[in-house]
Amino acid sequence: MNDLLERLQRIEAKLDSIVSQQTIQEFYSTVQVAQLLDRSTYSVREWCRLGRVRAEKRRCGRGNTREWMVSHAELLRIRSEGLLPLNGTALSSRPVASMETDDDSGDA
Numbered sequence: 001m002n003d004l005l006e007r008l009q010r011i012e013a014k015l016d017s018i019v020s021q022q023t024i025q026e027f028y029s030t031v032q033v034a035q036l037l038d039r040s041t042y043s044v045r046e047w048c049r050l051g052r053v054r055a056e057k058r059r060c061g062r063g064n065t066r067e068w069m070v071s072h073a074e075l076l077r078i079r080s081e082g083l084l085p086l087n088g089t090a091l092s093s094r095p096v097a098s099m100e101t102d103d104d105s106g107d108a
Helices: 002-021 030-037 041-050 072-081
Strands: 027-029 055-059 066-071
Antiparallel strands (some): 027 066
């Protein structure tokens, strides 16, 4: 009987540790999102920077350091729908050179 009680206590302890690991948070850091999605932290930071993920910069730790934070709702959206399309502003922020030349005036 003691053996059975010990086994049940071990099972309960393991279940408690699993439940504590699966706790839903309001916001996740890029490191946590990367672990949950099995991606690199660099990729998650780039998704945030490019607008592929709805994230916001929040203060973390001391000083003026700010870190990207992703909400739980956004994490669920990423899992079910994937990344947002590129908004085009981050990659095309440089002006594109015109293909026209001044020689097109007809003065041949």
